[in-house]
Amino acid sequence: MATRGSNRSRLLWVSLLVTSLFIITLDLRGVSLLSSLRSGTQSVLAPVERLATRVFSPVGDFFSEVGNLGRSSEKIDKLEEENQELKSQVIFNENTLAQLESLKGVLDLAGKARYKTVSARVISKGGTGTFSETIVLDIGSDSGVRRDMTVIAASGLVGVVKSTTASSSIVLLMNDPSFRIGVRVAGKQDMGILLGQGDKNYSLQMLSATSAISVGDVLLARGSSGDKPFVPGVPVGRVSYVENTVGQLTKEGRVNGFVDLNSLSVVSVVLSAVAGDPGDALVPQAPRPAPTVTVFVTPSPTPKE
Amino acid sequence: MEINRLPKVLLIFLSLFLVQEVLINQINFLVAGFSLYLAFFMAWVIQDQRNSAVVTGFIAGLILDLSPTLDAPFGLWTLVLTSMSYVLSSNVRAALDAELSPLVMLSVAVLASSFALALFLLFGAILGQEVGSASYLFRSISGNALWSALLSPLYIPLAMKLYKITLTARQR
Numbered sequence: 001m002a003t004r005g006s007n008r009s010r011l012l013w014v015s016l017l018v019t020s021l022f023i024i025t026l027d028l029r030g031v032s033l034l035s036s037l038r039s040g041t042q043s044v045l046a047p048v049e050r051l052a053t054r055v056f057s058p059v060g061d062f063f064s065e066v067g068n069l070g071r072s073s074e075k076i077d078k079l080e081e082e083n084q085e086l087k088s089q090v091i092f093n094e095n096t097l098a099q100l101e102s103l104k105g106v107l108d109l110a111g112k113a114r115y116k117t118v119s120a121r122v123i124s125k126g127g128t129g130t131f132s133e134t135i136v137l138d139i140g141s142d143s144g145v146r147r148d149m150t151v152i153a154a155s156g157l158v159g160v161v162k163s164t165t166a167s168s169s170i171v172l173l174m175n176d177p178s179f180r181i182g183v184r185v186a187g188k189q190d191m192g193i194l195l196g197q198g199d200k201n202y203s204l205q206m207l208s209a210t211s212a213i214s215v216g217d218v219l220l221a222r223g224s225s226g227d228k229p230f231v232p233g234v235p236v237g238r239v240s241y242v243e244n245t246v247g248q249l250t251k252e253g254r255v256n257g258f259v260d261l262n263s264l265s266v267v268s269v270v271l272s273a274v275a276g277d278p279g280d281a282l283v284p285q286a287p288r289p290a291p292t293v294t295v296f297v298t299p300s301p302t303p304k305e
Numbered sequence: 306m307e308i309n310r311l312p313k314v315l316l317i318f319l320s321l322f323l324v325q326e327v328l329i330n331q332i333n334f335l336v337a338g339f340s341l342y343l344a345f346f347m348a349w350v351i352q353d354q355r356n357s358a359v360v361t362g363f364i365a366g367l368i369l370d371l372s373p374t375l376d377a378p379f380g381l382w383t384l385v386l387t388s389m390s391y392v393l394s395s396n397v398r399a400a401l402d403a404e405l406s407p408l409v410m411l412s413v414a415v416l417a418s419s420f421a422l423a424l425f426l427l428f429g430a431i432l433g434q435e436v437g438s439a440s441y442l443f444r445s446i447s448g449n450a451l452w453s454a455l456l457s458p459l460y461i462p463l464a465m466k467l468y469k470i471t472l473t474a475r476q477r
Contacts, residue, residue: 006355009391012360016359017384019383020363020383023379024379041371041372049327052327124326124330127330127338128445129325131377131425131426131445170374178434178435199438
């Protein structure tokens with residue numbers, strides 16, 4: 001039999017559930033107050049995230065490097081202290097060098113296509129509870145970044161700007177399940193749609209029944225009207241598998257992305273594509289196979305005794 | 306929930322949200338990711354009385370909905386956590402012993418956070434959200450469960466200690 005207390009808590013539960021459904025309805029109907037709450041949170045979090053990135057990235061790596069703790073000798077302690085300082089310095093330098101490499105790569109790519117870009121550091125990522133693949137950049141509308149701008153890294157497409165505040169922006173990564181991009185096969189005019197799957201693999205659906213794709217084909221962004229959300233010509237990925245099912249109207253396949261989205265530190269936001277479509281100019285060079293030395297051995301007849 | 310407990314609960318969950326967004330989300334876990342916020346919430350709510358658990362669920366959900374990287378409608382986590390808090394504090398709590406052992410709390414935190422993620426996806430799918438491939442969802446949920454289990458020695462004692470701090474003298 002239900003007591004008065006349990007009835008009261010059930011009533012409280014139901015009223016809170018109704019309140020949350022009401023909030024969801026308001027949000028789905030586009031009440032700006034709720035979306036501004038999230039952008040407000042982003043404005044508050046961005047400086048803290050920036051600070052945490054600066055402090056946490058060398059320290060996090062540093063802890064994995066230090067193995068032997070707990071020795072009691074004073075000399076060892078002193079030496080370890082010096083060692084730790086040197087190690088953290090080395091890790092810091094390695095981080096900086098890696099970031100410089102990424103920056104150089106992305107500037108090379110942008111330079112080839114004559115994209116006008118602005119570079120940014122990744123200061124945070126979307127969490128498990130969000131089920132959306134996102135990163136947070138340390139630049140925002142103050143640096144000219146607007147919603148629906150293309151984001152690139154040294155080897156190709158990263159994603160698209162989803163929202164901005166004055167000093168930070170959120171980027172929807174290309175592996176997000178809701179991500180869609182029109183692509184074309186490099187060297188051909190065959191077009192298709194690439195879909196994010198939440199991991200390193202992407203799904204590809206060609207648009208025309210006559211389109212032919214094969215393993216190893218490079219896919220480039222087709223570009224959008226007004227270059228938003230996608231500028232044309234950015235390398236997207238390489239076809240890794242083609243489905244050959246009888247009765248299929250169009251070809252489908254799987255694609256490996258060019259960019260490792262798990263280890264992004266520096267990216268660039270494309271503000272505009274000055275020279276229009278760069279065509280196939282950004283297609284990455286295929287890895288050159290190392291020359292192998294072939295030795296032909298001809299057996300000589302054994303001398304008769 | 307007594308009104309003078311509310312600011313403490315709010316402060317704890319706001320701080321936890323900050324830690325999750327600023328620190329935990331930056332860590333590259335080997336498999337999927339870890340939601341400290343969810344695991345801590347489940348470990349908290351299982352100790353709570355029904356009324357205050359439901360209010361805590363509502364508050365914690367509202368805070369989680371503030372996450373700027375979240376691509377779901379505002380209020381979805383509020384709905385999920387309010388539902389979960391009721392189920393945990395009434396049905397699950399009633400089935401368990403009066404004294405919660407760390408092993409029981411670990412099991413509750415792992416299973417309930419996995420269930421909450423699944424519920425979030427289900428409600429999201431009903432509302433028209435893209436949820437991704439089955440392998441992606443399985444990896445995300447099982448990865449979170451793995452880390453929730455492995456890191457439980459860190460957050461379960463913390464949840465127990467902080468819960469006791471927020472209790473009023475009469476409740477103790």
